[in-house]
Amino acid sequence: MWAQRELQLSGRSRGFHVVTGEIVDALPELGGLEVGLLHVFIRHTSASLTLNENASAAVLRDFRSWFDEAVPEEAPYWTHRDEGSDDMPAHVKSSLLGSSLFAPIAQGRLALGTWQGIYLCEHRDGAGPRTVMLTVWGEERQGG
Amino acid sequence: MWAQRELQLSGRSRGFHVVTGEIVDALPELGGLEVGLLHVFIRHTSASLTLNENASAAVLRDFRSWFDEAVPEEAPYWTHRDEGSDDMPAHVKSSLLGSSLFAPIAQGRLALGTWQGIYLCEHRDGAGPRTVMLTVWGEERQGG
Amino acid sequence: MWAQRELQLSGRSRGFHVVTGEIVDALPELGGLEVGLLHVFIRHTSASLTLNENASAAVLRDFRSWFDEAVPEEAPYWTHRDEGSDDMPAHVKSSLLGSSLFAPIAQGRLALGTWQGIYLCEHRDGAGPRTVMLTVWGEERQGG
Numbered sequence: 001m002w003a004q005r006e007l008q009l010s011g012r013s014r015g016f017h018v019v020t021g022e023i024v025d026a027l028p029e030l031g032g033l034e035v036g037l038l039h040v041f042i043r044h045t046s047a048s049l050t051l052n053e054n055a056s057a058a059v060l061r062d063f064r065s066w067f068d069e070a071v072p073e074e075a076p077y078w079t080h081r082d083e084g085s086d087d088m089p090a091h092v093k094s095s096l097l098g099s100s101l102f103a104p105i106a107q108g109r110l111a112l113g114t115w116q117g118i119y120l121c122e123h124r125d126g127a128g129p130r131t132v133m134l135t136v137w138g139e140e141r142q143g144g
Numbered sequence: 145m146w147a148q149r150e151l152q153l154s155g156r157s158r159g160f161h162v163v164t165g166e167i168v169d170a171l172p173e174l175g176g177l178e179v180g181l182l183h184v185f186i187r188h189t190s191a192s193l194t195l196n197e198n199a200s201a202a203v204l205r206d207f208r209s210w211f212d213e214a215v216p217e218e219a220p221y222w223t224h225r226d227e228g229s230d231d232m233p234a235h236v237k238s239s240l241l242g243s244s245l246f247a248p249i250a251q252g253r254l255a256l257g258t259w260q261g262i263y264l265c266e267h268r269d270g271a272g273p274r275t276v277m278l279t280v281w282g283e284e285r286q287g288g
Numbered sequence: 289m290w291a292q293r294e295l296q297l298s299g300r301s302r303g304f305h306v307v308t309g310e311i312v313d314a315l316p317e318l319g320g321l322e323v324g325l326l327h328v329f330i331r332h333t334s335a336s337l338t339l340n341e342n343a344s345a346a347v348l349r350d351f352r353s354w355f356d357e358a359v360p361e362e363a364p365y366w367t368h369r370d371e372g373s374d375d376m377p378a379h380v381k382s383s384l385l386g387s388s389l390f391a392p393i394a395q396g397r398l399a400l401g402t403w404q405g406i407y408l409c410e411h412r413d414g415a416g417p418r419t420v421m422l423t424v425w426g427e428e429r430q431g432g
Contacts, residue, residue, distance in 0.1 A: 002427050004323045004394060035148045041392050043401030045341045050239040053189045058224035059235055065221035066236050077353035080346035091347055092354050095338040100390040102244040104185050104277045111277055113187030133392045133399055139146050179292045194383040197333045202368035203379055209365035210380050246388040248329050248421045255421055257331030283290050
């Protein structure tokens with residue numbers, strides 16, 4: 001069984017945002033899978049996805065701080081500056097975190113750890129909505 | 145064909161540890177697949193997975209050194225400090241390396257490169273066992 | 289439907305190189321899939337894969353600059369030095385970017401964003417060809 005859906009995530013401020021609920025809500029097919037996988041794919045090069053701690057606003061804030069420090073806007077080595085000083089750092093941050101995120105599916109649910117949530121990592125200031133493509137596939141549940 | 149198994153990896157010291165053998169040993173189903181994929185998923189937010197060089201203890205040690213230097217414990221920007229000074233760096237390191245790892249399966253075996261091994265990346269001091277979920281799926285081998 | 293192919297990418301200079309075309313050309317099976325996924329896997333520990341901006345040579349150059357700055361060759365903490373000063377940084381860069389890359393397949397094509405291209409990330413000087421394993425799987429298109 002395969003299902004594929006495009007989902008628009010509304011524009012967020014620069015930083016890290018938990019979007020697990022939005023993604024699960026967009027996937028009624030999840031409940032029908034005994035075993036399978038979810039692939040979340042972001043179709044952009046200045047925003048990315050990761051799994052991390054889902055309960056603390058301080059963690060989200062500290063993620064932003066570390067990435068802003070590690071990939072600074074005003075570094076002398078940037079040559080791609082046409083699209084603003086946040087653009088090239090956004091590309092690097094995106095690749096560090098990645099455009100694909102996976103979660104196993106077991107008995108009709110995402111088999112995430114207790115503290116794991118899906119982050120939308122927005123690396124631009126003033127970004128618009130972000131498109132993600134959700135793909136689930138696996139073995140269907142029997143009977144019931 | 146699908147198979148899914150939960151595996152507990154025993155508690156390790158902070159650092160990088162090759163666990164390829166433990167993972168392969170937990171998957172008797174591997175041998176039955178002509179072509180497919182393995183997904184290893186870690187259900188934690190302060191430990192992660194990667195593939196890298198499997199033959200040198202110095203490489204493992206240098207991995208730890210780089211990550212400790214790049215994501216320092218005593219940085220002024222951390223605000224999430226309740227769970228110890230190694231906690232917030234552990235979250236960032238985990239997302240840099242990721243919670244999902246994949247290897248192609250070909251003719252009943254993991255199609256890794258000669259030097260590739262699966263690392264458990266433990267970012268906490270004094271961590272307990274870590275749970276990984278192994279999912280394999282693909283086309284079964286014929287006959288024989 | 290499953291297909292798996294090994295592809296040799298010719299040796300490149302150290303840096304970031306767009307290889308989307310070479311990968312798509314090696315996969316005639318793509319056109320036959322209604323919905324599915326592509327997995328690109330690099331069988332090396334000193335080169336890696338990522339998706340990022342496909343239109344600007346400056347972006348590729350700046351990627352190299354950031355990685356060379358963030359994972360410096362002459363750091364005092366490296367102990368694995370036998371294979372040259374670019375070797376250990378190449379291992380770390382490889383794990384930061386990862387050995388696996390995915391793209392969803394929809395209606396016979398890679399469902400990449402407009403600006404997304406597949407990068408071969410070559411972290412060694414004077415590297416030879418790099419082997420990638422391409423796996424595609426999914427539901428076949430009907431009729432036609």
